[in-house]
Structures are given as C-alpha cells and as structure tokens.
Amino acid sequence: MVGPQYDLLANPLGAVRSTFDTAISSGSDPTSLNGHDWGAVDLFRHFLSDQSQLSQVPLLTPSTIRYVKPNTLVRYRGMIQDMLGNEFYVGVYKDGSVWRTNKFTDISQYPIPMDSSAETRIWERRLLYCVPVPGLNPWAAPSAEEVGNLSMDWASEQREKRRRGDDESSDMPVDGDEGEGSPNTKRMREGECPTLASQPQGAVPEIAGSSTSLMPGLNGNSSSCIVKIYDAPESELKLNDIFEFVGILTSDPELQEDNADSDLSNGFGEDPLHHFPPNKVPRLHCLMHRKLSVLDFLKNKPVIEPKPDLVKGIREALLRHLSAVLGNDDVAAHFMLLHLLSKVQARVDALAVGKFSVNFTCFSKETASVFGKQLNIAVKNLVPFTHCIPLTVEYLNTASLAPKKNYDTNRLETGVLQLAEDSHLIVDETQLDVGTLNSVGVENARLLKNLMELQKVEYDFKYYKMEMATDVQLLVLSEGKSNILPADVIVPIRPSATNSSEAVAAENLEAWRWYLASVRQLPHSFESETQKMVESDLVAAIQADRSLNTQDLSRLVTMGRLMCLSFGETTMSLEHWQMAKELERLRRERLK
C-alpha cells in the first residue's frame, strides 16, 4: 500500500475511499466483495500498530466528546452492554459509472441512485451498545493526558512531553486515596440504586449550552457509544467484554429526523436506535478492536517478568497492608489475598472451578463500619472495577440486580449484576435487618446466591431466562455466617487493633495492582508427583471427616493453587500446598 495520502487521523474516510478506489481500479469486483475488507482496515492496522500512533488517537470520554470533530479517528473504551443486532446498509453502489462505498459511514457521500437497484449491494454490520466499564475506579480511568491530544497539533515534540507527563500522572490517583475514600463510597452506594444504575445507558442528562461541541448536534456528557462492527467474527465480541475500539466517529444531523414511522417500527417502535438519538449517543464505525484486560487499565505497566523474588517482596508488602486493613488479622489477610487472586479458570458442567468467594464474619455493626470501609477503600485501590452492595431488605426488594430485556424498547436494561469480567463485588450484609422480602426480593436473593455458587447471572428475557457466565470476585461481610450468600469460605475475623491504615506509598499501590493483575493471569499446571500427593491428602481428609463434600475438597485444591500463584509459581509445589492446608486448618479452628 502506498503511503497514506490522507491524514488517517483527521480524515479516515478519505483513506477508506481512496483504498476502495485503488482496489476497484486494480480489478476487484465490487459486487463480490460482500462487505469484506479491501485493504482499508489493513492500512489502519498497520498505521496504528505503532503504539505512539495509537496514543495519538483521541479517547472518547464525556469530557472530550465536545472537542472531537466528526468523521475523525477516535478511540473508545467500554464494556459491551447490549447487542442491537445487525444492520443492513447499501455497501457499494454505482454512482453513474463510478462505484462508491458506504462502509464506515452512516450516510452516503453521494446520493444513492435508487432507481437502478441492480447496481447496489447490501452489506451488513453489527451494532453494539457500549458503556463505560461499570464500577471503574478513578485511578483506572484515563487521565487527561491519556485521553489523547485534542489540539490537532500532532507535533512530535508534544508527544515527548506527553510521555513524560504520563509518568508524572501516575501518582495522581493515589492522592485521592484517603481523602476521596468516603465520598467515593458514597457515590458508589448511590450508584447502586436502580434508578441511577440504569442511568448511564439511557437518559444521559442533557446539558444545555453545550454548543461548544464540534460535533453538530452532539451534546456533551455522552458516556455510552454505539459501535458498528465490520468484518469481525461474531464470537470475537461477547457481551460484557471490555474492548478498545478504534474507529470513525460520525454524526449525521439528518439521522435525527429518523422518526419511527416506517411500517415495521410502527407496530411497536421497538427499534433500539430510536432510543439513542445520535445527538446523545455517538456512533463509532469500528476499524479495529482489541480486548482489554485488567493489565490494560494500569497506568504504567512495568515490563518486568514476574520473578519469584520480586513477587515475594510485593506479596509480603501487600499482605502486611491487608493485615493492617483487617486489624492485624493475619489469617484473614491471607484469605483476602487468595480471594483477590481468584479467577474462574474453567467451567465443568455447573461448576465454576477456581472461584473463591470469602465471607468475613464476626462483624458487629460498629466494627463493620470501620473495617468495611477500610476494606472497601483497599479493594478499590487494588482492582480496577469494584462494586459494593449494601444488603438491606429494602435494597433487595427494590433493586434490579439482573439485566432485563425490555421488549418495548428492544433493549437489554442493565442491572447491578451486569458486570465485566474480573470485577470485584462486596456485599455488606451487616446492615441487614429483619424484614419481609417481596417477590422481587426473593428473586434478587436467589440471583445473588446463584452468582455466588455458580458464577452465573440469569438475564431475564421475559419468556425465558438466559444464564450468562460471569467472573466476579465476591466478598461478603456479615455478622454470622451468611445463609443468603453461601460463600466458599467463611472466615471469622479476629481484629486485634483498629488502627486506621496508614497512607500507602504510590509506588507500592502501583506495584500491588500490577502484582494482582499479572499474577492472576499466570498459567498453572500440576506435576504428576504433586498431583498424587494432593490426591492422597484429599483421600486422607475424606477419611478423617466424612462430612467433607466435593465442594470442600475442590475449594482446598483451589486454595493450594492460589497460594502457589501468590508466589508467582506456575506449578503446584508441596510447600505451598502445605501452607494452604495449614491456612485451612487455622480457619477451621476459628470456626469451632
């Protein structure tokens, strides 16, 4: 491909068209393209494979949206909240004697001659509705520098500056660590209530006077986005996945007149797009997409291998921190660490192998408020996506936890439990009082229980329920053993001090985040030697206590595996297996 004669950032559509023309002139038959790429995507992929080029692409956020010009290249990070189906559009058409394409745009540049129907080809694209990742913590949100340079001044010198700025920005979230803690929690809690929880995807509050927006008719404050996907296999993009999309932002004032008057929508106005007028929700024609993991949300990624000694150091420090948060309770801190490292590794039938939910008990109302808050802050600082559900009777009776399909709007209305993979969820049961659950409450309690036991959330499609697999780390705080939420392990907490945790150094937090994110991803295997050993240990355990069931044993193996992982080991070692067993023994003693 020749060097881009178009500015790919500012005029991506020009590049799309020029590659199309090139392809046509070099003999491609536009009628047989069938929507497949003709080289435009390759061009962009090549261009953006350079990290520095990619970071030049402005990131679409509520704050930047008013500065972004339409028909330019933008990035968007978000979770796929709903899939709006496929859209058929005129892919290529003949304008006079020239073939034109409509790919990556909403409106055709030249009017489509409708009378010569043979000269058009219909292609399809997928529509995805994306929202910002639910529960995204401020430190993981893109900083102003990361958002991208919006001044359209792409001088390389600026780029240098930007990179330095990036490093400095790393301590920014830490500043807010202590101070922001409580308002944060407050905000979180508010966010959980159903009306507000559903806010991000629907009613984006209209801000008057957003006339500064460069997008004609596009108001600011849009946090969601409709992404139009071309040329991607369906299996690549799944519901609740977090993606970074790079594509062309379009805005078409003409589209706003698109009223539901056509025959089919007249029936019930169910076209979801009508609920997202383009002036509220921007459209992104996706050129490239990339699945993001937790690691992608870390500010500066240390490019070090997880070396055992290094990992060990970080692990010790983190344990100390967790122990301090939990009132110097070492055992609880260990369980907390294992919990934070857990991840569903496989699903066998209904079983989610690898999950490790923890229930901290022996909280009273007073201690809960102290430790609960500390724990909440600590978790927030460590993992990028966190949620907290204050479990009360009223909450259970009113909250909409499960996502629900609304057939009137043909939209999937989100629920609190529509969470991205690797989210962390704290359920604070200490505030639960005596009360009566109504049918919603019973259903919600059941949903939470299912999530806990199976790591699955039932999405309500009215005529049937559809189970969606999730991977959420669940932490339950309660006075006694929680019967509503049967966690994998119950750890009675024994705080010996109530020292409020000391301020944590920024670089420590960075290291811990990196540690948690990267160690979790490590593969893990078993050597046949240790495998035998573990097996006989299990057999011995069953013989000693016949009340042990499959779950108990499975959990023990999970603990062993997580313990090894916490040391950055990829194979099970006997030493750490013993540690896990010892930890379990200590816990069992507390239960007596």
Next chain:
Amino acid sequence: MASDSTPMDTNNGPSSPDNSLSSPIPNTYSSPGRRRRRQSTTPSGTPQPNRSRFAASDATPTPSRHRARGGGIPSGRRVPATPTSTSEDIPMSSEGGDGYDMDDAGPTYVWGTNISVEDVNDAIQRFLKHFRERTSSQGDTDDLDLDVDGKYEKLIKQVIELEGESIDVDARDVFDHDPDLYNKMVRYPLEVLAIFDMVLMNMVTRMKPMFEKHVQTRIFNLKSSTSMRNLNPSDIERMVSMKGMIIRSSSIIPEIREAIFRCLVCGFCSDPVPVERGRIAEPTVCLREECQSRNSMTLVHNRCKFTDKQIVRLQETPDEIPEGGTPHTVSLLLHDKLVDTGKPGDRVEVTGIYRAMSVRVGPTQRTVKSLFKTYIDCLHIKKTSKSRMLVEDDMEVDNGQGRNAEEVIFDEEKVAQLKELSKQPDIYERLTKSLAPNIWELDDVKKGLLCQLFGGNALKLASGASFRGDINILLVGDPGTSKSQLLQYIHKLSPRGIYTSGRGSSAVGLTAYVAKDPETGETVLESGALVLSDRGICCIDEFDKMSDNARSMLHEVMEQQTVSIAKAGIIASLNARTSVLACANPSGSRYNPRLSVIDNIHLPPTLLSRFDLIYLMLDKADEQTDRRLAKHIVSLHFKDYENMEHDVLDLSTLTDYVSYARKHIHPQLSDEAADELITGYVKIRGRGKFTGSSKKVITATPRQIESLLRLSEALARIRFSEWVEKHDVVEAFRLLEVAMQQSAMDIRTGTIDMDLITTGVSSSERMRRESLIQDTRNLIMEKMQIGGRSMRLLEILEELKNQSPGSEIHLNDLRSAVATLASEGFLSMQGDSVKRT
C-alpha cells in the same frame, strides 16, 4: 398414509384458531398478503420488469380478478399494479403490470435469470398432479397409479370441500419430486409462488368451476432451516425457514385494500379504488357526469375492504444463542389467516421470504437512507416445542388421530446423527455418563433413570387389559446422596415433568379435584400434578413425608395409569400415563443395617411393588471411591477434565436422542430374550422360597416380570434396536438386582450385610462366612450350655481350626460371625468372652 396425515394436522393446528378470528371481510376476497409480497420490491437486484407480469393476475383485488386468475387468461388486461402496503411505500419501480399472458409467444423468463416461466409452470403442474407419497407408489409406477389421486390432488379436493383458503405444500415433497423446482422456489420465491398460486387456481377451477375463493399455497418444511443469526444480505428475497420464539405481536392492523367513495352531494358511489403505492387516490371530482362537484367524495368505511395484518417479533430460542451473545430478533409480517397464529411465548418454526426495506429519512420525504430494515414475509407458521422431550409420543396405544399438532419433525441430518450415535458400542455408557454429569458416581441409579426416560412399550390387549410402559422408580437413601439433585435433573429433562414435594402434596393435589367456579358456581375438575404430567415424569420428593392417604391415591395411577374421580356429581376417569420418580429417606432418616430393607423403606408393600426399581442409595465409605473423587477434583483444576468429559452428550442432544427413540423405536422381544426372561424369573422366584427364609424378603411377583420386560425394552430403545436381545434382559436383571442391593442382601434375614457393601467382599466370601457362622453355631451348641461358662474368642478359634484343619479362619471373621449370632440372640458377647444365652 399414516405419515401423510402429519403435515396436514400440523397445519390445521395453527390455522384453525383463526377461523373464528378471521376478518369480518367477506371471503370472496383473497390474499393481499401474497400480492404485497410480490409487489414490494427492494433494490437488491431482484427481477422487476417481470415481476409486473404477475401484477395483473394477482395484484388487484377487483372482483373480476378471481375469475381472471382462475382462468389464467387475463391477457392484455391492464390493471394498475397494486403497490405495497401503505407503509411499505418505497419509491421503487413496481410499475403497472402488462398483464400476465400465458399464451405469450416464446418463452418468458424471470427477469435476470434463466428460469422460464413456462417450464416452472409445467413443473408445478406436474408436481401437483403427479406427486405421490413414496409409500404408495414407487418411481415408475406413477403412471399406473394415475387413477388414484395424488397427495395434493386430494388436498385440493379437501380444500374445495371445506372451502378453505390455503393449501399446505411440504417443501420436501417438492424436493423429492423435482429438486430443480425446489431450488428455483427457494431462490426466487416471489416469482415461483405466483406461478404456484396460479397453477393451483387453474386446477381448482377445473375441478370446481364455480369455486369463488382464492386458494393460496403455503410452503413449509424447507429442507434446511436457517439460524436467525446467520441471516445475511444474500438471503434477501429468498425463502427461508427458521425457528424462534414469538416475543411480541402487534394488535391486528386492518389494512385497507380497496376503498369506496361516495359523493356527498349526489350520493354516487365510486367504483372500488385499489390501494396504489400505499396510497389511495381520493377522487377529487365526483365521477358522475351530472354531478361533477368538487371535493365532495368521502370514504365509506363499511364498504371498503380491509385485510388483517400483524407484525410479530421473533426472537432466537436460548439454545441457538452462542455463549456471550444476546438473542437476535427479526420481524415477521403476517397476513390474513396467519394473524394470531402464534402468541408471545410460543416457539414456532416460520417459513417465509426474507425481505429488506429501505428506510426513508422522513415520512414525506422520498430520500432514502443507506440503511435497510429487514423482515420476513410469512408463508407458514408452525408451532414447535423444543427444549423438552417430545410431549406427544405415541407410546400410547389408543393413539387418537390429530394429536400430532406439536410434533417435532427431526430433520434428516439430525436423525442421521442420532442414528450414528446409537451405533456406537458404548452408547449405553455414554448416555449414562451424560445424565446429570455433575453428580458423582451412582452409575447404576443413572442407568435406571435412563431406562425410565426411554420407557418401555405400552401394550393394550384386545380384551381391554392394558400394560403400562412407564417405569416407576423409587430412590431410598441416606441424606446427602444427591437424590433431590437427580430428581431435579430428570424433571428438567422430561416432558411435562412435574416436581412436587411429598410434604406439601395432598392426595387431591396429586390427582384431581373438583372445585366450584367462584363466578359461575359450576363445578369444575382441576387437574393435579399426576394428571398434568400425563406422558411425562412426575417427580415426588420426600415421598416418605407424604400422608398415607395421599400415597394411597398413587396405587391406581401407578398401575392403571388413570385417576378416577367420583365426587360432586362428577364421575370421571382421567388419564395419568405418567412415570413416577419418587425419593424418600429411610424410616429412621439413616439406613439402619440391622433392619430389613422393607422395614427401612417403611412403605406399604402394595405401593412398593408398583415401583419397577427401588434404589437403595447408601453412603459407603470406600477408599477406591474416595480416591477417584480426589482424582476427579484435582483434574478439574488442571484441565484434565477436557479429556475426561469429551464424550458427554449435551442436554439438547440427549433430549433429541430420547425423544427420537421414544417416538420411533418400538422394540419386540426376541425368542432368545424371552427364554432368558423366563429362566431368570424362575430363578428369582426360587430365591424367595429359600428354606428358612423369613417373610421379609421381597419375592418376585408377576409385576416383576413386567418390570423386567419394560426395562429390557427401554434398554433396546437406548440402542435404537427393534429387537430386545438377550443381553438387554441380562442387563435388566442386573439393574433390578443392583437396585435393591440384593447382591448384598442376606436372604435369610432380609437385611443387608453392611460390611459387604462397605468392604466390597465377594459373594463367595459371603458363602464362606455363612458357613463359618453355621460352624460357630454348631460349635457353641456343642460346647456351651445356656447360662454356662463363657468362652474366649481365641478358644473358639482354636476349636474351629481343629475341626476343619484345611481352612484358614481369621479372628476378625470369627468376631463378625459371633456378632451376627449375638444379634440373633443366640449368644451374648462381652469384650472377648462369649456366653450362650
């Protein structure tokens, strides 16, 4: 002709309800739906100039049209093409037709293709006239058979008699008869269907010249069904068929087809004005020459003609949704008879034409966006039920006609796949493994449940006596042996599964009760769980907690398979052809090895004997099992499971497999198997007559032989075999034995030797022990007096060794022998010393 009735029935099902619901329009008038289909064009490159040739014949809803169509010679008549429905008004060219002229000189081709209209016409005629069911005539005998009406000629006659409006054409028949025609039909449905309709009307008029109605062809049962997800632009304007669930249906939209205007001044009524391009041109001037007043014409509503239209939203069924996806939806456009054939929540299979419609920018603007809305113009809707096992199976012998409304037709591919599966030598084991795979071990219980799912053959003798084919199973066992989980699983899998808990069920709740309707005061019969699970499996948890009264109601159900009611002036006998799967805890919560099996189960023997299989699920401590469990758990964590579980069938395949077997496989007993059954039965009977046996032993009754027969039939079904072989019978015997743990039962006392279960000692070992007990008894009788001195165990051991020098006797064996004797009250034991009592 048995299979012949199937498609008919299937279709009468959905279409019958609308007879009452049909539009208030006089039926002289015919399908605008079809017309519209033909008219609305899309810019996708489908034929246009030619399309208009059908316009005349089937587009204009003028009364004359029927005749024109019927005669098929509307040559030269120029009728303005009826444009699409009001809303489908696309600025597309659907210019007025030139009139269809069959006598056109030279071949006419469907535009853009090499399909000759005449050829298609002939092909369809051949098909309708000559198609015969494979069973009645084979290939070349067609000509010989001409005096017998073909399938579709018969159908046409039926339609004429019933004054029906449509005829259902099985696409598979078309394919069998003429694959080329089938392909053309699927590829160019608009054109081919138009010709189809025309040929059909020709035939109708030839058979009954005065037939007024317009008869439509409704194609169904396409060879391949598309997934909603895979619909893509290349499917546009093609005939597709797909399964889905109706999620929304609009209210019925009356759509105007012809309008009549009246002059307010002179009262003159205009001729019917047809809809043109979605609009009706209101005459601005009174057409009567004398009047000619301006703007005086007004619409006369009750003289206009309307058709029913309905928009229905179809959504993918959960089983078609890939992981991490949301269900896709598609709009269906229904007309006339199809309106209201499905309600939200129904699972349907739809055959129709996939259409795309461009989106206008504004209601009045002619500019078109580059986007399209898609929908399916429905030709046929069939209700299906997929997720559960087939509800209707013809296990029943008094199989009434017309019951097949919800029949699931397995496509050939699926059947071939299932048959392939059945040929595997380890299919029995595989199915066992696939049943509740997350429940560990319990293979024999699962095998029993599998037999229950497949069921035996029901039999009805000419004398009126009937033998049930349903297998009843009772699970008795210690708490925590996943009985309830098994029940839940079977409940999910089985057709019309009903799950109740014994504690909360009353007798009437299970059977049927008479209630007074609060409004009318009439007495009505309400079905209970067992009646509701007719042809299904009724799962009753906590059977032991059920009141005796409620349980006694089950007697009739489990053998006669009916529920008889005689109360409040209603005497009725309801069918309850259900398999009962019950589970209970032993009488003392835990199994007491000292008591006999019957005492442990503590259910009346009358009821017990009605269960074909009674499983004792005992919690055994066995290191082998523990080790396997440990291995299983460890492998779960380390990816070995992939190798382990690969041969497990998924739920839907399992359901299909079971449904297919229940429907199509009716095994017969082979002579060899019959002999085996007889000898085996005699052997069990003999066991009951064991000398010195107490009456606590479950002796074999004629019921047992029926059970064995059912089990063997079920086992043959599992293999898709039409013959019950000897090994099926052997396995059935084994299942029966294993179920009761009879291998471990002490026949003389009726108790289970717990040591045997826990340690897994072989039966020869048991014999050895029995002889040891006998020897010990003899020895003690010999050496000790009642109330005399006690003897130490070691002494007894010495004595025994002296008596029979060849045998090796261990102290432990002796100890257990003595313990057995002690439990009989023959002696007492304190520490190591034995005393005769």
